[in-house]
Ligand SMILES: Nc1ncnc2c1ncn2[C@@H]1O[C@H](COP(=O)(O)OP(=O)(O)OP(=O)(O)O)[C@@H](O)[C@H]1O
Ligand SMILES: O=P(O)(O)OC[C@H]1O[C@H](OP(=O)(O)OP(=O)(O)O)[C@H](O)[C@@H]1O
C-alpha cells in the first residue's frame with residue numbers, strides 16, 4: 001500500500017448521516033472489524049483492510065495524500081474539494097452507493113422578491129459550499145457574492161447576512177421551518193465510494209478492485225428477489241411477461257413431466273403478493289421467493 005503499509009485503509013465518517021450506512025455496507029461486503037480503544041480505527045479481522053473513522057470533510061484530503069486508499073463520502077463534499085483544489089489530483093468516484101441522497105439547492109425567503117435565478121444577480125448567497133456555488137454561478141453567468149458560513153446556513157437571511165442560501169436539502173423540513181423555499185438545484189448528491197488518485201502497488205490495486213466488486217455486488221443484491229416455481233410449459237410466456245424481472249428466467253425440464261417446467265427468475269424488490277396470486281392463477285405451483293443477499297457479476 002502507500003507509505004510502505006501492508007494493509008488497505010478505508011476512510012468513513014465517524015459520526016453523522018453516513019456513518020451507519022457506510023459500516024453496514026462494508027459488513028455486507030464481507031468485512032469484519034474490531035474497534036480500537038479510542039474508537040477512531042476499526043481493525044479488519046478477516047482481510048488486510050482497516051477503517052479510519054474521521055470527519056467527512058477530511059476524507060478527500062486523506063485520499064489525495066494517499067493516507068487512505070478508499071473512502072465513503074458525499075458527492076457534495078468530493079466535488080466541493082475537487083473544485084476548490086484547482087488542478088491538484090482529485091479522488092476518483094468509483095461507485096454511487098444508494099444512500100445519503102440529498103441535493104445542494106438555492107433557497108430564498110418565502111414571499112420575498114426573488115422569483116427566478118436571474119433575480120440573484122448582485123445579491124449575497126450564504127453557503128458552506130463556496131466552490132460548488134461559485135462554479136454554478138459562473139455557468140449561469142450570474143454575478144453574486146458568496147458568503148461562507150460553516151453551519152446553520154438557513155438562518156443567514158433572517159440575520160441579514162445574505163439574501164439567499166445554498167445548502168443541502170432532503171425532506172425540505174429545515175427550509176420550511178426557516179420560511180425558505182427552494183429556487184433551484186445546484187447538485188444532486190449521494191454517498192460514493194471514492195479512491196485515492198495516488199499510484200498504488202499491485203497488491204493494493206488488486207484489493208481495491210476486489211472490494212469494489214464486493215461492494216457493487218452487495219448493492220445490486222440489495223432488494224433483489226429470487227423467484228422459483230413450477231408451471232405448465234404453455235404458461236411460460238404469460239408468466240415471463242408478468243414478472244418484474246431483470247433478465248430472462250432460467251427454465252429447466254422436469255423428469256417424466258414433459259408439459260411442465262421449473263423456472264427461476266431474478267426479480268426486483270417490487271415482486272409482491274399480487275404477482276404471486278397472479279402466478280398461481282396462471283398455473284404456477286410451489287412458488288418460492290428468496291431474498292438475494294449478494295451477487296457477483
Ligand atoms: N438532510 C440530508 N439528508 C440526506 N443526506 C444528507 C443530508 N444532509 C447531508 N447529507 C449527506 O450526508 C453527508 C454528511 O452529513 P452530516 O450532516 O453528517 O455531515 P457533517 O455535519 O459535515 O459531519 P462531520 O462531523 O463528519 O463533518 C453530507 O455531506 C451529505 O452528503
Ligand atoms: O431537508 P432536510 O431533511 O430538513 O435536511 C436538510 C438539513 O440537513 C443537513 O443538516 P443536518 O441535519 O445534517 O445538520 P448539520 O447542519 O449539523 O450537519 C443540512 O445541512 C440541512 O440543514
Ligand SMILES: [Mg+2]
Pocket residue numbers: 055056057
Ligand atoms: Mg463535515
